[in-house]
Amino acid sequence: MKRIAQRTETDWNAALAPLRRKYGRKKHPLEFRNEYQLIVMTVLSARASDAMVNKLAPAFFLRYPSFTRLASATPEELYPLLRVPGFRNKAAWIIDIAKTLAGRKRLPETMDELVTLKGFGRKSANVFMSQTGLPAAGVIVDLHTVRVAPRLGIAEHGPPERIERRLMERIDRKHWHAAGMALTFLGREICRPTKPKCHECPLSGVCAYARSAAPAE
The missing domain is CATH 1.10.340.30 (Hypothetical protein; domain 2)
Incomplete structure (x- = not known):
């Protein structure tokens, strides 16, 4: 009997590392001075x-x-x-x-x-x-993250508070700030509402949406 391979649980701290490197240190788009x-x-x-x-x-x-x-x-x-x-x-x-x-x-x-x-x-x-460099107490979940997180498979569809709780469970606290900004910029620049640029995405290898959209071999 042919065995069916079991998909292992994604290590999201490791999986998000390329995204944190790309976007994690970017300043928020609001142009504030203080x-x-x-x-x-x-x-x-x-x-x-x-x-x-x-x-x-x-x-x-x-x-x-x-x-x-x-x-x-x-x-x-x-x-x-x-x-x-x-x-x-x-x-x-x-x-x-x-x-x-x-x-x-x-x-x-x-x-x-x-x-x-x-x-x-x-x-x-x-x-x-x-x-402002304060210790993280959560993860930024804006309208971009509400779209991106379920596409990736790191959280299920739902209200922002539920998505944030799931992100906090799956991402180490030390990465909360960087991951929040990174997911926001991913949604702004690559994982757009229509025609997401999966070929440009550093997370396409672990993304549930990208896997489902890929042509069957």
Whole structure:
């Protein structure tokens, strides 16, 4: 009787090494200059492209260069400067954050602290922590990772929180920041929603989608 070969469990720490080398040290596409700008831009980037937020940022930060200045604004004063989806809610959120953080000697540094900020969820907190060198408390899961992770086979389809938990189970903590950024850039540049460039992907050898799309021998 012909034996059927059993597929072994993928060692994702080793499998993701080429991707971490390629993308793991890349800076986030948001063009921020300090932690204040990063917090504000992260809130604004929800359901908006990073390019859109980068475009409006110079004029916004020229007028509101600090938490203290932003805390004195009204949402209506911000509307003309925030032409992004959900700008009314986001205006209120960043003013609330500014009032909370203005004058503080220390900004939030933990996941528990960051997710108390208006408009900040785990993804936003992971972005902030990865870009400011804070110890990892999770893995960035944005819309790109939600698509890429199930394609690779490292996580099943599901909400971002479930995908993040699976990534945290399968990737060593020391790689969480680098892996999160790497998966995001993989989705931006190679593993596109349509016509993914599997022939360019450093993970095609372990990718479930690439194996299923390959012609039968």
